[in-house]
Amino acid sequence: MPIKTVFNTSIDYVSVLDEHGDFDEKLGKDLIPDDDVIRLYEHMVTCRHLDEIAFKLQRSGRMGTYPQNMGQEAASLGAAYAIRKTDWMVTCYRENTGLYWHGLPMEYILLHWMGDERGNQIPEDVRCTPLAIPIGTQMLHAVGFSWASKYRGEDDIAVTFFGDGASSEGDFHEAANFSANLDLPTVFICQNNKWAISVPTKIQCSAPTIAQRGLAYGMECVQVDGNDLFAMVKVVREAAERARKEHRPTFIEAVTYRLGDHTTADDARRYRNAEELEQWKLRDPLIRLRGYLESKKLWDQGKQEALDKRAESIVGEVIHRAESIADSDMNDIFDHMFAKAPDELLRQRETLRTSSIGQDPSQLGASTPSTAPSVS
Numbered sequence: 001m002p003i004k005t006v007f008n009t010s011i012d013y014v015s016v017l018d019e020h021g022d023f024d025e026k027l028g029k030d031l032i033p034d035d036d037v038i039r040l041y042e043h044m045v046t047c048r049h050l051d052e053i054a055f056k057l058q059r060s061g062r063m064g065t066y067p068q069n070m071g072q073e074a075a076s077l078g079a080a081y082a083i084r085k086t087d088w089m090v091t092c093y094r095e096n097t098g099l100y101w102h103g104l105p106m107e108y109i110l111l112h113w114m115g116d117e118r119g120n121q122i123p124e125d126v127r128c129t130p131l132a133i134p135i136g137t138q139m140l141h142a143v144g145f146s147w148a149s150k151y152r153g154e155d156d157i158a159v160t161f162f163g164d165g166a167s168s169e170g171d172f173h174e175a176a177n178f179s180a181n182l183d184l185p186t187v188f189i190c191q192n193n194k195w196a197i198s199v200p201t202k203i204q205c206s207a208p209t210i211a212q213r214g215l216a217y218g219m220e221c222v223q224v225d226g227n228d229l230f231a232m233v234k235v236v237r238e239a240a241e242r243a244r245k246e247h248r249p250t251f252i253e254a255v256t257y258r259l260g261d262h263t264t265a266d267d268a269r270r271y272r273n274a275e276e277l278e279q280w281k282l283r284d285p286l287i288r289l290r291g292y293l294e295s296k297k298l299w300d301q302g303k304q305e306a307l308d309k310r311a312e313s314i315v316g317e318v319i320h321r322a323e324s325i326a327d328s329d330m331n332d333i334f335d336h337m338f339a340k341a342p343d344e345l346l347r348q349r350e351t352l353r354t355s356s357i358g359q360d361p362s363q364l365g366a367s368t369p370s371t372a373p374s375v376s
C-alpha cells in the first residue's frame with residue numbers, strides 16, 4: 001500500500017500593526033474604533049505607570065515580591081477588549097492590564113502582592129479568578145468554567161492565560177485534551193515571552209511554535225504578534241466567536257517579551273543578553289500604539305503630558321486605597337477553612353488571641369516543666 005499523508009497543516013502568524021508602524025488596512029479594517037484605540041492606549045499607559053510604581057513599592061519595603069508586566073500589556077488587554085464582561089478571565093500573574101479592563105479594581109492586585117488575602121476576594125460582579133501562582137493550575141479552572149457554561153446552556157466563555165513555561169506542564173495538556181474532546185468554549189492564550197524565569201523557550205519546546213501544541217488536541221491554533229493590540233483583538237474575537245457558537249476551543253500563542261526581570265526577586269541580566277532586551281524595547285506595545293495614534297493625528301505631546309499626569313494621580317489613589325485598608329481581623333486566618341473548626345485550631349485561635357503563641361511549651365512539643373525554672 002502506498003504511503004499517504006494523513007495529516008497536514010500549518011500555523012498562521014497574525015500581525016496587523018507591525019513593529020515598524022505599518023498597518024494592514026485589510027486585516028485592520030473596522031477592528032477597533034478610533035475612540036476606543038485612544039481609551040485602550042490611555043489604559044495601557046496608566047497600567048504601565050502602576051507597574052513601575054509597584055516595582056518601587058517592593059524596593060522600598062512597602063510590598064512583597066512583584067512580577068512586572070511591562071512589555072506584555074497588549075496581549076491581555078486585546079483579549080479583554082475582545083470578550084464580554086460576562087466571560088471569564090482566568091489568568092496567571094502578567095495580565096494586570098486586561099484584568100483591570102475586565103473590571104477588577106486596581107488595588108486588588110497590589111493587595112495580593114502585599115500579602116493581603118483580601119486582594120483575592122474578587123468582587124461578585126467581576127468574572128476573573130485570583131492570580132494563579134502555581135504554574136498552570138488556572139487552565140484547569142478555566143475548563144471548569146467553560147464546561148459549566150455549556151452545561152447550563154449559557155454562552156459565556158472562559159479565556160485562560162499562561163506562559164510558555166506553563167505550556168510544558170501536565171495541567172496544560174489535561175486542560176487542552178478535556179476542552180477539545182468535550183467541545184468546550186475555552187480560549188487558551190499562551191504568552192510566549194521567551195523565558196520561564198531563566199529557561200529559554202527553545203530548551204523546553206523543541207517544536208518551531210508553541211501554538212502547534214494545541215494541534216495535537218485537534219484545536220484551531222494560531223500564532224500572533226502579542227505586542228500588537230490590533231492583532232490580539234482580531235484573533236481573540238475570532239476564537240471567542242468559535243467558542244460561543246461552536247463550543248470549540250482555540251490555542252493562541254501570543255509572541256511577546258517581558259521587559260523587566262521575572263520578578264523583583266530576579267536579576268535577568270545574569271542570563272539574558274542585553275542586545276535581545278534592547279531589540280524588544282523597540283517593539284514595546286505602548287510605543288507602537290502611540291505611533292499609530294500620532295500618525296492618524298489623534299495624539300500629540302500635549303495629550304501625552306496630560307495623560308501622564310492623570311495616570312500619576314490615578315495610581316496615587318490606587319496605592320492610597322491599598323495601603324490604607326483597615327487591618328483585617330486576626331481570626332480570619334482560622335475562620336474560613338472548616339465549618340466546625342477542630343480542637344487544635346480552636347486552641348491556636350485562643351492562644352493567638354492571648355498573645356501566648358510561642359510561649360506555650362506544649363505548642364513547641366516540649367514537656368511542661370513540673371516546677372517553674374528558677375530565675376537567679
Ligand SMILES: Cc1ncc(C[n+]2csc(CCOP(=O)(O)OP(=O)(O)O)c2C)c(N)n1
Binds near residue numbers: 094136162164196262
Ligand atoms: C507548579 C509550579 N512550579 C514551579 C513554580 C516556580 N515558577 C514560578 S514562575 C516559573 C516560570 C513560569 O514561566 P512561564 O510559564 O513562561 O511564565 P512567565 O513567568 O514567563 O510569565 C516557575 C517555574 C511555580 N510557581 N509553580
Ligand SMILES: [Mg+2]
Binds near residue numbers: 163192195
Ligand atoms: Mg514565559
